[in-house]
Amino acid sequence: MVSAEILERLSATLASRREADPSTSYVAKLFHKGQEAILKKVGEEAVETIMAAKDGDKLHLVREVADLWFHTMVLLANEGLSAEDVLAELARREGISGIEEKASRPAQD
């Protein structure tokens, strides 16, 4: 079974691409283009994920979500963050009902 360790390995690979040659690395090319280009890819992959969910093809959906996760990881890496930061936030939230959490927020003026 594939474990979440793939996210850690991918994070390490992404970090290593900071110094890589954009002509031989897709990730280095995205870093080189900058945040706007990365955000554009995240937006495109989010839309493609929605379309895949609607067409009912499960393999297509899995592949589009993989593209989305990958590009959000590039976004995190570009900001000096990694999958570990997101996993830690999910761990912090574990067991806290979304309904309870929302109800405990201070009232907005």
Ligand SMILES: N=c1c2ncn([C@@H]3O[C@H](COP(=O)(O)OP(=O)(O)OP(=O)(O)O)[C@@H](O)[C@H]3O)c2ncn1[C@@H]1O[C@H](COP(=O)(O)O)[C@@H](O)[C@H]1O
């Ligand atoms: N997981 C991925 C991964 N998923 C998707 N992609 C690439 O993301 C790109 C965008 O996909 P699209 O379907 O949107 O293709 P496109 O419309 O032709 O792309 P654009 O021209 O718009 O950029 C494609 O080139 C895919 O190959 C990935 N590229 C790399 N990785 C991982 O990142 C590592 C480092 O990659 P490099 O930096 O290229 O060595 C690899 O070893 C993999 O582990």
